[in-house]
Amino acid sequence: DTGVSQDPRHKITKRGQNVTFRCDPISEHNRLYWYRQTLGQGPEFLTYFQNEAQLEKSRLLSDRFSAERPKGSFSTLEIQRTEQGDSAMYLCASSLAPQGAFFGQGTRLTVV
């Protein structure tokens, strides 16, 4: 499968714990995006990378969220001190701009 893959698919964590998600983009894609989606809403932009550079971070993203893309390959999204409001589907997408982005299956986070 040469599509975008995300790991894990599901994560249940206790409030206050840290979690990290991984995204492996399509190999030749230079852009990588992270989104958050809650039930009945569209994908909410979190951040994006052009190769290894993080070019934009949403103002909605608190300091508890951090993302990296070392060497312009895979990316990780870490949430520190999780809160119940962080429960959502976290989506990763990659693109060879401006061809349009391809999405992974997402990581569903539940904070209990």
Next chain:
Amino acid sequence: AQRVTQPEKLLSVFKGAPVELKCNYSYSGSPELFWYVQYSRQRLQLLLRHISRESIKGFTADLNKGETSFHLKKPFAQEEDSAMYYCAPGEGSQGNLIFGKGTKLSVKP
């Protein structure tokens, strides 16, 4: 500020009827424009992109720069078209790709 508006949360039509899903955007610079579709229990998929001027699954989208709109149309809806549809301007000079809140299309038999 970059913004995309899909005014209809739900659009319900009968099979064979024409469909138009509306999208209006506000974006700095010259964005590329896309429509994405999400079928039940599936990942978000790219449906079509303005730069390709293509027709996918019978859908087309017309860019109106004066009205800053990019409405999605299909002359004859099919039941399998039932899904969530998202309009997304982006990947221009601003780089990021933002999404509308989506329109749920329901095609009844």
